[in-house]
Amino acid sequence: xxxxxxxxxxxxxxxxxxxxxxxxxxxxxxxxxxxxxxxxxxxxxxxxxxxxxxxxxxxxxxxxxxxxxxxxxxxxxxxxxxxxxxxxxxxxxxxxxxxxxxxxxxxxxxxxxxxxxxxxxxxxxxxxxxxxxxxxxxxxxxxxxxxxxxxxxxxxxxxxxxxxxxxxxxxxxxxxxxxxxxxxxxxxxxxxxxxxxxxxxxxxxxxxxxxxxxxxxx
Numbered sequence: 001x002x003x004x005x006x007x008x009x010x011x012x013x014x015x016x017x018x019x020x021x022x023x024x025x026x027x028x029x030x031x032x033x034x035x036x037x038x039x040x041x042x043x044x045x046x047x048x049x050x051x052x053x054x055x056x057x058x059x060x061x062x063x064x065x066x067x068x069x070x071x072x073x074x075x076x077x078x079x080x081x082x083x084x085x086x087x088x089x090x091x092x093x094x095x096x097x098x099x100x101x102x103x104x105x106x107x108x109x110x111x112x113x114x115x116x117x118x119x120x121x122x123x124x125x126x127x128x129x130x131x132x133x134x135x136x137x138x139x140x141x142x143x144x145x146x147x148x149x150x151x152x153x154x155x156x157x158x159x160x161x162x163x164x165x166x167x168x169x170x171x172x173x174x175x176x177x178x179x180x181x182x183x184x185x186x187x188x189x190x191x192x193x194x195x196x197x198x199x200x201x202x203x204x205x206x207x208x209x210x211x212x213x214x215x216x217x218x
Contacts, residue, residue: 002032002033002069003030003031003032003066004031004032004033004035004067004068004165004166004196004197005030005031005054005065005066005067005166005197005199006030006031006064006065006066007027007028007029007030007050007053007054007063007064007065008028008063008064008065008066009026009027009028009062009063009064010024010026010027010028010050010053010054010060010062010063010064010065011024011025011026011027011060011061011062011063012024012046012049012050012053012058012060012061013061023046023049024046024049024050024053024060024217025046026062026063027046027050027063027215027217028063029215031166031197031199032197033165033195033196033197034192034193034195034196034197034212035192035197035198035212035213036188036189036192036197036198036200036210036211036212036213037197037198037199037200037211037212037213037214037215038200038201038202038207038208038210038211038213038214038215039051039199039200039201039202039214039215039217040201040202040203040208040214040215040216040217040218041216041217041218042218043203045217045218046217047201047217048170048201050201050215050217051168051170051199051201053065054168054199055084055088055090055166055168056072056073056080056083056084056088057084059073060073067083067087067088067165067166068087068165070083072084085110085162086162086164087164087165087166088164088165088166088167088168089158089159089160089161089162089164089166089167089168090159090167090168090169090170091152091155091156091159091167091168091169091170091172092155092169092170092171092172093170093171093172093174093175094175095143095151095152095154095155095175096155097143097151097154097155098143099142099143099144100142101142101143102139102140102141102142103130103135103138103139103140103141103142103143103146103154104123104126104127104130104139104140106143106154106158107126107129107130107154107157107158107161108122108123108126108161109158110158110161111161122161125161126157126161127139129157129160129161130157132157133153133154133156133157133187134153135150135153135154135157138150147180148175148176148177148180149176149177149179149180149183149184152172152175152176152180152184153183153184153187156172156184156187156188160191164196165196165197166196166197166198166199167188167191167196167197167198167199168198168199168200169188169198169199169200169201169202170200170201171201171202171203171204172184172188172200172202172207173185173202173204173206173207174203174204178206181204181206181207182206185206185207185210188200188210189210192212198211
């Protein structure tokens, strides 16, 4: 089975006034289609740093990242951004929805930013996702008219629009109640079961239990 993500000996050191801080120290792991992996550990142990390096958002000081047989850090900044857009979907604890855009345009925002307009196919795909997440009746609403759980589902729909191979989620249930947390975890599990891979940072025991395996950074 081909690997979607391979991280080998990832290391990141931050310089502070009190000296160097080794945030991530030689971590290696891989994700294959169908994997749903949780990264857990105490605050400050490097979970989010590891996620950012895995998602081609933060260059490691040592080690390599390979996504779909490509080293994104070997690409130019422009090519790396395009590579992320094609291969990775991101879901964060803070939903990063644009308050003055409709739900539909929030899902399409990356396409609108890249092209100035959205191809006819993308709005159709976005509406299919909204129906899947039971938000079709909300497509013309702005985020402030949605519940917290609905906003997180919009953020997930945005991440899934291009059918990426990999979803990276940073504390995706952190702002959700138990019911909405379970809805989100079910959708992430369904994505993995369909042949994608999920890498999720979490403090949530329920989220950790939903994953197929975990990486302990404590």
